[in-house]
Amino acid sequence: MTSAPTSGATSGLHLWQGAFVDDAEVSELLAGLPALTERTMAEQLPTDVVLCACDRLSEALRTPGDPAHARLTDCLIEGGTEPEEAASLLAELAGALSRQALERKLRRELGGLRPERLTRPDARETVYEAWAPLGLVVHIAPGNAAGVAPLSVVEGLLTGNLNVLKTSSSDTPLAPLLLDELGAADETGILARRVIALSFPSSRREWLERLCAAADAVAVWGGEDAVAGIAELTPPGCRLVEWGHKISFAYLTRDAWSDPFVQSELAADVCRLDQQACSSPQVVYLDTDDPEEVFAFADSFAAQLAQVSGKLPLPELDVAEHAEVTNTELVARLEQHLGLTRVVAADDGSWRVLADTRPAMTASPLHRSVWVKPLPRRDVTATLRPMRRYLQTAAIAGTRADVAELTCSVVTAGVTRVTPVGAMLDAYDGEPHDGVYALQRYSRRVAVQADERFTATSCLDDLVAPAVQPAPPTGGLLDKAGVQEQLKSLAPEHAHLYFRSGGSTGAPALSVFTNADYDTQMRAAANGLLDSGFDPARDRAANLFYSGSLYGSFISFFSILERLNATQIPLSAGTDLAAVAEALVTYRADTLLGMPSYLWQLFHAQGETLRAYGGVRKVYYGGEHFTAEQRRVLTEDFGVEVIRSAAYGSTDLGPLAYQCEHAEGSVHHVLTDLHTLEILDPEEDRPVRDGEPGRLVFTSRARSGQRLERYQIGDIGRALSGVCPCGSRAPRIELLGRHGDVARIGTNSYHYRRFVDAAERHLGYRGELQIVLTSEAARERLTVRLDECYAPSADSARAAFLAEVPGLRSAVEEEDLLTCTVEITDGAAFERTSASGKLRTFVDRRRTG
Numbered sequence: 037m038t039s040a041p042t043s044g045a046t047s048g049l050h051l052w053q054g055a056f057v058d059d060a061e062v063s064e065l066l067a068g069l070p071a072l073t074e075r076t077m078a079e080q081l082p083t084d085v086v087l088c089a090c091d092r093l094s095e096a097l098r099t100p101g102d103p104a105h106a107r108l109t110d111c112l113i114e115g116g117t118e119p120e121e122a123a124s125l126l127a128e129l130a131g132a133l134s135r136q137a138l139e140r141k142l143r144r145e146l147g148g149l150r151p152e153r154l155t156r157p158d159a160r161e162t163v164y165e166a167w168a169p170l171g172l173v174v175h176i177a178p179g180n181a182a183g184v185a186p187l188s189v190v191e192g193l194l195t196g197n198l199n200v201l202k203t204s205s206s207d208t209p210l211a212p213l214l215l216d217e218l219g220a221a222d223e224t225g226i227l228a229r230r231v232i233a234l235s236f237p238s239s240r241r242e243w244l245e246r247l248c249a250a251a252d253a254v255a256v257w258g259g260e261d262a263v264a265g266i267a268e269l270t271p272p273g274c275r276l277v278e279w280g281h282k283i284s285f286a287y288l289t290r291d292a293w294s295d296p297f298v299q300s301e302l303a304a305d306v307c308r309l310d311q312q313a314c315s316s317p318q319v320v321y322l323d324t325d326d327p328e329e330v331f332a333f334a335d336s337f338a339a340q341l342a343q344v345s346g347k348l349p350l351p352e353l354d355v356a357e358h359a360e361v362t363n364t365e366l367v368a369r370l371e372q373h374l375g376l377t378r379v380v381a382a383d384d385g386s387w388r389v390l391a392d393t394r395p396a397m398t399a400s401p402l403h404r405s406v407w408v409k410p411l412p413r414r415d416v417t418a419t420l421r422p423m424r425r426y427l428q429t430a431a432i433a434g435t436r437a438d439v440a441e442l443t444c445s446v447v448t449a450g451v452t453r454v455t456p457v458g459a460m461l462d463a464y465d466g467e468p469h470d471g472v473y474a475l476q477r478y479s480r481r482v483a484v485q486a487d488e489r490f491t492a493t494s495c496l497d498d499l500v501a502p503a504v505q506p507a508p509p510t511g512g513l514l515d516k517a518g519v520q521e522q523l524k525s526l527a528p529e530h531a532h533l534y535f536r537s538g539g540s541t542g543a544p545a546l547s548v549f550t551n552a553d554y555d556t557q558m559r560a561a562a563n564g565l566l567d568s569g570f571d572p573a574r575d576r577a578a579n580l581f582y583s584g585s586l587y588g589s590f591i592s593f594f595s596i597l598e599r600l601n602a603t604q605i606p607l608s609a610g611t612d613l614a615a616v617a618e619a620l621v622t623y624r625a626d627t628l629l630g631m632p633s634y635l636w637q638l639f640h641a642q643g644e645t646l647r648a649y650g651g652v653r654k655v656y657y658g659g660e661h662f663t664a665e666q667r668r669v670l671t672e673d674f675g676v677e678v679i680r681s682a683a684y685g686s687t688d689l690g691p692l693a694y695q696c697e698h699a700e701g702s703v704h705h706v707l708t709d710l711h712t713l714e715i716l717d718p719e720e721d722r723p724v725r726d727g728e729p730g731r732l733v734f735t736s737r738a739r740s741g742q743r744l745e746r747y748q749i750g751d752i753g754r755a756l757s758g759v760c761p762c763g764s765r766a767p768r769i770e771l772l773g774r775h776g777d778v779a780r781i782g783t784n785s786y787h788y789r790r791f792v793d794a795a796e797r798h799l800g801y802r803g804e805l806q807i808v809l810t811s812e813a814a815r816e817r818l819t820v821r822l823d824e825c826y827a828p829s830a831d832s833a834r835a836a837f838l839a840e841v842p843g844l845r846s847a848v849e850e851e852d853l854l855t856c857t858v859e860i861t862d863g864a865a866f867e868r869t870s871a872s873g874k875l876r877t878f879v880d881r882r883r884t885g
Contacts, residue, residue: 087149140465298457
């Protein structure tokens with residue numbers, strides 16, 4: 037990328053797709069703008085790429101020692117901005133560009149973090165909707181708000197557009213330099229290709245005509261004349277997004293206008309930015325029709341305005357602005373002789389209060405000049421409605437009942453925004469602007485109606501080549517202890533929802549989510565369940581996961597089914613299995629969701645009832661796996677047609693992957709909307725070769741508070757190549773177990789699955805299996821527990837394990853390091869985790885001291 041000109045070169049600073057160019061180059065490049073738009077828009081821009089780059093730039097802008105912060109500070113100061121004002125502006129931009137702010141904006145305005153993806157608004161229908169970009173959006177920025185121009189371009193990027201920013205040649209080069217820094221913060225290079233920033237006067241009509249002729253939308257700031265001039269240049273079908281001049285006011289009830297605090301807050305609103313913002317108060321209305329009360333308030337308020345204004349530098353006015361202020365004040369002074377007005381002004385001209393007995397809305401000349409007028413509440417709508425095209429903010433001071441009543445009145449009159457006095461210029465992330473959402477103005481809503489072939493397809497985008505995603509982070513690896521350490525410094529605003537793990541691989545660990553993050557994850561998991569063949573239009577689901585003690589499986593699947601608009605019977609994993617079976621029959625449940633160990637107990641204990649019912653067609657499980665023999669029994673004895681993983685996930689990270697209709701065994705598709713996956717060598721921190729097994733390391737990209745980057749989840753797996761028969765291009769992994777599924781005994785390591793496979797293949801065993809490890813005087817003991825309902829004799833089982841489990845016979849009979857026994861017992865006596873009900877594969881009771 038060509039280096040940027042020095043920040044002192046304020047005229048003719050043009051940024052074109054990551055390179056700085058001169059006027060001659062711009063003239064040539066503008067001719068190819070339509071073709072450039074076609075090429076650029078052929079490449080999808082995921083919102084996550086924008087979020088990552090903006091967050092990096094946000095971090096740089098809030099770090100004074102960062103080179104980007106230094107360059108932009110120098111740019112502002114050399115352009116005439118005071119150092120304190122420059123620091124304040126960069127801090128404001130840093131807040132607006134933060135991931136948290138932009139995610140909230142996306143959720144509010146477009147409904148989610150990936151609005152560009154064609155998903156099903158109602159999972160019962162094969163109808164897909166998404167927000168699509170318009171194409172080329174031209175932003176014609178105002179000259180009085182330095183931060184507006186680059187933030188408008190960011191809005192265009194969030195909606196996937198190619199953006200051309202036009203700033204005045206008299207502006208500082210903040211906007212192009214900031215956008216250049218944003219492009220540099222994106223390692224994919226996509227953002228730089230989506231941004232053009234040109235600095236030229238509006239009198240350069242040839243350039244302006246070329247921009248508007250090629251545009252799909254033009255966003256313009258300015259008065260009616262400026263907007264009309266641009267409208268003449270836009271072709272038919274081009275969307276004109278008007279951000280015109282607006283007028284705002286305060287409305288005070290009788291009790292409020294005599295309150296010194298209210299007056300002080302109102303004075304702060306007047307002085308802040310010298311009324312240059314559209315939300316600055318230009319008029320103060322009093323709930324009265326008595327002129328004397330208006331004049332009395334003007335005198336009282338003038339004292340407060342003098343006090344607040346005196347702490348600030350004098351307003352800087354050019355000749356035209358000074359003439360307008362002087363003329364307005366002179367006319368008002370002349371009308372004093374008619375009893376219509378009263379003027380109270382500072383001797384140095386720094387502020388003025390213009391009291392007027394006529395209620396009609398009058399624009400202020402700004403620069404700490406404010407009208408005070410009477411307006412009884414009964415007349416609010418009739419008086420203000422003629423100005424409805426121009427109204428923006430109303431600050432209302434009064435009782436709670438007053439605020440509610442007057443809000444209705446001013447909104448009816450045309451106001452789009454109501455605030456308390458003192459907060460007129462404040463904003464919140466995702467707030468509508470001038471009564472609309474900006475992101476929706478820069479987007480179009482598209483819909484696709486599909487046939488029954490798409491019943492198990494949650495997102496059409498998954499059937500095409502995936503878009504470029506941000507690269508995974510390169511920092512150190514995170515383990516469970518690191519996650520728990522993070523929680524100690526987690527801010528309260530990021531801790532809305534608390535869950536504990538089931539403790540199947542150790543002590544239960546705490547995980548904390550924001551409500552917004554939880555919603556994002558549940559929607560992604562719901563899409564995964566849809567892809568697995570669950571049909572919310574027909575299936576009647578019984579939620580039989582465990583609940584209580586902060587364990588999240590039942591609550592999560594309640595949320596998942598709710599987001600699918602599915603029929604749900606939320607029973608949870610109750611201990612009265614007869615009552616559960618009776619409820620399944622009574623409410624005609626045909627789909628069960630739960631832990632395999634619990635569901636197996638239910639089918640075993642209530643086999644007669646469930647066989648007679650014969651209505652269970654689908655079983656979705658989580659946390660564990662059914663053995664091949666258990667699957668056979670469910671299929672042949674109970675008529676179950678589908679046995680599939682409901683989700684692969686963890687309490688820490690949430691849902692990680694889903695199992696489509698064509699996945700077999702432990703194969704799952706990764707939820708790339710939420711996570712980036714790395715597979716690292718089991719011993720070294722390096723990627724494995726394609727297809728090799730390794731440690732699964734996830735980075736969660738959808739967590740605002742707790743940042744889980746390069747988190748070793750404790751599972752091993754391998755990536756599968758090729759396109760899945762279901763058509764989804766989402767990457768696939770085969771889960772190969774947990775580190776905890778292997779126990780070290782003596783000099784050997786034994787994998788739990790080896791015992792399960794031996795029991796299935798050589799004993800025809802279809803029950804659960806648990807291994808207990810204990811210590812003896814001279815050796816260790818390995819006891820295999822089998823369910824008495826399905827087990828053969830202990831001797832035949834022991835012989836099968838010694839013959840089939842690698843290393844077991846030599847350790848028992850040759851090395852004399854291990855005693856191996858088989859215990860036939862009631863399956864209800866098997867040890868399970870208290871929260872989730874999962875079977876503990878290894879119960880290690882060996883002495884550790």
